[in-house]
Amino acid sequence: MRPWRRRSPAAAARPSAAQLPEVKASRYSPWVEELESTSIWQVAARLPALVVTALRWSWRASPRDTAATLGLNVAAGVFTAFGLIAVAGVLESLFSAGPTPDRVRAALPSLLLVAGAAMTRGALAAGAGWAQSRLAPQVERAVELELFRLTSHIRLESFDDSDFADTMYRARDRGTREVARMVSHTVDVLTALIGLVAVAGVLSVLHVLLLPLLILTVLPDGWAAVRAARIRYAKLREMTTTRRREMIIGDLLADRSSAAELRAHTMRPFLLEQYVATADHVRDALLGVARRQTLVRSTGDAVSGGATALTYTALGGLLVTGAMPLSVAGTAVLAIRQGQTSLNQLLHSVNACYESGLFFNDFLEFCDQARTRFPGPATRSLPGALEVLSTRELVFSYPGTDEPALRGVDIEIRRGEVVALVGENGSGKSTLARLLSGLYTPQRGAVLWNGVDLATVVPEEYRARIGLISQDYTQWPLSARRNITMESACDEPRLRRALKLSGADEVVAELSHGLDTLLDKRFVDGADLSGGQKQRIAAARGLYRDADLVVADEPTAALDARAEQRLFDTLHSAATGSTVLLITHRLASVRMADRIYVLDHGRVIEQGTHQQLMDMPNGHYRQLFSIQADAYLGMTDDHGVRDRVSRS
Numbered sequence: 001m002r003p004w005r006r007r008s009p010a011a012a013a014r015p016s017a018a019q020l021p022e023v024k025a026s027r028y029s030p031w032v033e034e035l036e037s038t039s040i041w042q043v044a045a046r047l048p049a050l051v052v053t054a055l056r057w058s059w060r061a062s063p064r065d066t067a068a069t070l071g072l073n074v075a076a077g078v079f080t081a082f083g084l085i086a087v088a089g090v091l092e093s094l095f096s097a098g099p100t101p102d103r104v105r106a107a108l109p110s111l112l113l114v115a116g117a118a119m120t121r122g123a124l125a126a127g128a129g130w131a132q133s134r135l136a137p138q139v140e141r142a143v144e145l146e147l148f149r150l151t152s153h154i155r156l157e158s159f160d161d162s163d164f165a166d167t168m169y170r171a172r173d174r175g176t177r178e179v180a181r182m183v184s185h186t187v188d189v190l191t192a193l194i195g196l197v198a199v200a201g202v203l204s205v206l207h208v209l210l211l212p213l214l215i216l217t218v219l220p221d222g223w224a225a226v227r228a229a230r231i232r233y234a235k236l237r238e239m240t241t242t243r244r245r246e247m248i249i250g251d252l253l254a255d256r257s258s259a260a261e262l263r264a265h266t267m268r269p270f271l272l273e274q275y276v277a278t279a280d281h282v283r284d285a286l287l288g289v290a291r292r293q294t295l296v297r298s299t300g301d302a303v304s305g306g307a308t309a310l311t312y313t314a315l316g317g318l319l320v321t322g323a324m325p326l327s328v329a330g331t332a333v334l335a336i337r338q339g340q341t342s343l344n345q346l347l348h349s350v351n352a353c354y355e356s357g358l359f360f361n362d363f364l365e366f367c368d369q370a371r372t373r374f375p376g377p378a379t380r381s382l383p384g385a386l387e388v389l390s391t392r393e394l395v396f397s398y399p400g401t402d403e404p405a406l407r408g409v410d411i412e413i414r415r416g417e418v419v420a421l422v423g424e425n426g427s428g429k430s431t432l433a434r435l436l437s438g439l440y441t442p443q444r445g446a447v448l449w450n451g452v453d454l455a456t457v458v459p460e461e462y463r464a465r466i467g468l469i470s471q472d473y474t475q476w477p478l479s480a481r482r483n484i485t486m487e488s489a490c491d492e493p494r495l496r497r498a499l500k501l502s503g504a505d506e507v508v509a510e511l512s513h514g515l516d517t518l519l520d521k522r523f524v525d526g527a528d529l530s531g532g533q534k535q536r537i538a539a540a541r542g543l544y545r546d547a548d549l550v551v552a553d554e555p556t557a558a559l560d561a562r563a564e565q566r567l568f569d570t571l572h573s574a575a576t577g578s579t580v581l582l583i584t585h586r587l588a589s590v591r592m593a594d595r596i597y598v599l600d601h602g603r604v605i606e607q608g609t610h611q612q613l614m615d616m617p618n619g620h621y622r623q624l625f626s627i628q629a630d631a632y633l634g635m636t637d638d639h640g641v642r643d644r645v646s647r648s
């Protein structure tokens, strides 16, 4: 079982302390209570599993550097211990009876050993430091790569789940950085352990009481360190949503994409106020953490100080009663001091390991959750080129919503057809298009490609057969060519054809380096495009693909009248060589479709050709079409358009 797994999602969302009442904290805050109620010993028992996992990651990143880091550090620790034993030998010779020159002479071999041990330790520590500093970037890279492998593979709807968004934020925020630290802390733990074993050996030889007393001096301090770490982590975890909100507001204030609207809508004071409110909340919480941590640490220090006093009193008692000779007491003081250093180092390394472990566990928790969000185990190949794509009683709800976006949809698209989806805002058109494109998985029902359920087909194979012209297109920070081909290989004739069909050829002609222009203004020589130009590039991308089905979701919203007409003509002609699913609010453009499905609140309420739908006396489509037609008629009386529209 994964350490510190949360128990169960709580039903009720807790209001966030962030200033917007609509922002609720993650539903998984009970986890924090679980952390609070877990004892330090339970945590210590779970730590080895985490350490092993971290070491496994490290090994995966670089076996050579992991082995060197561990081996050299352990060897350096052995020589530290060896040095201490040699120092004890030196002291024993110096404090023994006899003339001083004889005692110094007797101490010389041990002194040479001390010097040799120190030099060897130094050389080993330098090598270990080098290996360790090589390891950190390699481990971070490996962990981050895993994170992005997972984020890019999970089902699309995962991004609509706010709880999962919090988990992902925590993993990205610190989780990935902590693996390398855990490895380094683990090494410190091992080194301190070796030093401690040596001290413990020396002390138990000197007197049976000394070792328990030594442990007593550092335990309270160690307890305080672990407690302080838990306080900080629990607070950070509790504030995940608020910190994510703070980051989002920060991005809005500093990002290029929101810069224009921020100014146009004079959002600066509001956003700054929001930022201050959220950041103040985080700051106050962290100040509270610092206060509690100081209290805990002071308590630990005070108790540790008392225990140290007790140890030295006991040592004095042993000396006074003659139970311990002076030469042995001298070695004991040295060993106790060295022991305290090693034990403190051990406790602090364990604590640092524990603290990193808490954050590393966030990464592991994300990995676990992400793996449950992979697409189903589809193994079937696509059953040939598209003949018919249909849906059967399709039901789909977005995560965290009670109302389904689709409620039992049945549609059919045959090869070579142009099928249109129309309906008012929020009726479910884009959701249906995404399901048909294999981006979302239905909760009930199925999407069938030539009668075969797409849930059983390898998604990449299927998606490669779809040319998507998305409503929310992305302008990738790549060259214009790559923005269209989306792959390093480029089929020039296909590219030219897509450019022409979409009207993107005119856009590219104006770019300073043509198809090789970088479409990202944030970099030197990068170009920015107008909304319509971006949409033409997005259309070219959808048309470039040698697809069986082109899904065009509002492909012309930003286009001028001429470009719009050109693209619709393209989609309706056989030029694409594909079947077309068209979503648009420009109803004049769907008149030529082979079939039109009218959606309303996630259901298909009407279907047929334009004429069949117009013949329904109180039909929804007829109403929507008439509203648009009337608007044109009112404005275009003088230009003879009325006849053309009314004839349609």
Ligand SMILES: Nc1ncnc2c1ncn2[C@@H]1O[C@H](COP(=O)(O)OP(=O)(O)OP(=O)(O)O)[C@@H](O)[C@H]1O
Pocket (backbone or CB within 6 Å): 160, 398, 399, 401, 405, 423, 424, 425, 426, 427, 428, 429, 430, 431, 432
């Ligand atoms: N990511 C999402 N998370 C939760 N609900 C969503 C999400 N996207 C859409 N919805 C909801 O699903 C329903 C259908 O949305 P969809 O985007 O499919 O409508 P649409 O018909 O394409 O609308 P429009 O014409 O405005 O583009 C709406 O109620 C919408 O609020």
